[in-house]
Amino acid sequence: MxxxxxxxxxxxxxxxxxxxxxxxxxxxxxxxxxxxxxxxxxxxxxxxxxxxxxxxxxxxxxxxxxxxxxxxxxxxxxxxxxxxxGLPRLMPSPPLANCAGCQHPTVGRIIAGVIDELKLKDNFVAFDGISCGGSTVLSLDFGQVVGTYDDPIEMALAAKHAHPDKIVLALLNSPKFDITGYNSLMRAMTAFDKITVINCNDPLYGPWPKGWRVATPVGCIVPVPDEAELAVSENHVPMAEMAATFKGVAYSARGALTSVDDYEHTRNYIRTAIQKQVDNVGVSLVDVLCACLVLSYEAPVDCLRWIKEEMVTKLPLGIYKNTVYEN
Ligand code: SF4
Ligand code: SF4
Structure with a gap:
């Protein structure tokens, strides 16, 4: 039985x-x-x-x-x-600093599974900054570096230049992308660097005091610092679409984790992105729409529904670029 x-x-x-x-x-x-x-x-x-x-x-x-x-x-x-x-083999303990329903650790779980599958454990380093995402990287059972908050891409680029044989990954969340990651990503994409960037695209992270963050999706309703009212985001940078226009980018895709199918597609995107670096093709990037509950005041399952119904309409899922040649 x-x-x-x-x-x-x-x-x-x-x-x-x-x-x-x-x-x-x-x-x-x-x-x-x-x-x-x-x-x-x-x-x-x-x-x-x-x-x-x-x-x-x-x-x-x-x-x-x-x-x-x-x-x-x-x-x-x-x-x-x-x-x-049960537990992912290369991520034996859950990240410590994440709120209920935060999907950064789910992205970490996917990365750990892909590294295990591709047998890259001994040649792989993940970079992040001190944050909830950094907590995810610290839980990985392979090379991991957590630096200051701002710029995992900069750290990953430095490591790749020093050790071109290593497979390096910068794990971002969107505020990091907004602060300095944007500049570093531009440089990597124009310089044909061979790194992988995974962006945990949180739906809710609000504006700077003097303007909207570039990655806050249009339509997000978020608090404004030092003001009692909420505001609606008016601008964002569609990172996956933008990256696809650069010759130095080998692979660009956007996934989500709002359903089991989404999870499997996102896993395939992340696996392909890491494989592109193994194949030495160019920058590979996956933008993952992730639940973040810090500012939403919603139940986690409602945040997932919002991502599916609202965010995906502005940031459609899929593969935007898939180049197979070697630069
Ligand atoms: S409620 Fe959430 S944290 Fe608890 S077991 Fe289910 S998925 Fe995991
Ligand atoms: S998701 Fe449902 S059917 Fe699948 S293992 Fe869990 S409890 Fe069982």
């Missing part, structure tokens, strides 16, 4: 509800009467018999709180119990 078991680690669960949202068989529900150690409601398994051990709940959990086991019992033989989904 085959059976499945979904185990929720209550010490890690932040109550975002993604496991419930994404389970294709409605096996899970949030238990509104149960508060976990982190002060949030916890999911519970309500239809264990419907679980097919697909592992989607574990993959979509940003906090490594879900493990899925499959058990096979054959009369007269030893029972076999195997873990089919």
């Amino acid at each position: 085959f059976s499945s078991e979904v185990v929720i680690n209550e010490d890690r669960c932040h109550g975002c509800g993604y496991c419930v949202q994404f389970c294709p068989r409605e096996c899970l529900e949030m238990d509104r009467g149960k508060i976990g150690p982190l002060g949030c409601n916890l999911p519970v398994v309500v239809k264990a018999e419907q679980c097919n051990t697909c592992g989607i709940c574990a993959r979509m959990c940003p906090h490594w709180a879900v493990e899925v086991f499959a058990t096979l019992e054959v009369p007269g033989e030893a029972t076999i119990r195997e873990k089919v989904a």
Whole structure:
């Protein structure tokens, strides 16, 4: 007899509800009467018999709180119990500094899985700055450097120039891109540098006091520093589309994590982007629309819905450039 078991680690669960949202068989529900150690409601398994051990709940959990086991019992033989989904191998502990539902760690999980699959662990370095994204990089079980907040691209470029044989990745969030990453990315794209840039494109990060940040998507409703009112963003730079116009860019794509299909497409984009660097083709860039709850005042699943319904219409998903020649 085959059976499945979904185990929720209550010490890690932040109550975002993604496991419930994404389970294709409605096996899970949030238990509104149960508060976990982190002060949030916890999911519970309500239809264990419907679980097919697909592992989607574990993959979509940003906090490594879900493990899925499959058990096979054959009369007269030893029972076999195997873990089919859980912690990513090269990212053994969940990032520390992330809010409930933040999808930076999900991007980190994808990167860790791709590096494992491509067998690059010993030749790969990821760069980030001190931030929630930096916390993601610090959780990786391979080369990682976390510098000052501003410019992971600059650090990745310096490392690549010093060690052209290394595979380097700059992991951004959009405020970093706004501050100085823009300049460094321009330089890399015009200089035919061979680095990979992954941008966790947070939907909500607001304006500078004297103008909109270049990457805040049009239509974002965000607080204005030192003012009580909210404002609507009027400008943004479509990073993936812009990068595709540069000759020095080998690959440019935009993904999201609002559905299981989106997750799989984004994983393919990130895998291809890293492979482009292995193949020495040029700058490779993936813009990933990620839930960020800091300023939204929304439940995480509502933030995902907003990304799907609003943000994707302004920043469409897909591959914008895929060059195969070697420069
Ligand atoms: S393993 Fe798949 S079917 Fe089972 S609870 Fe998780 S998402 Fe649902
Ligand atoms: S996805 Fe993870 S953190 Fe979110 S509710 Fe489910 S178990 Fe908890």
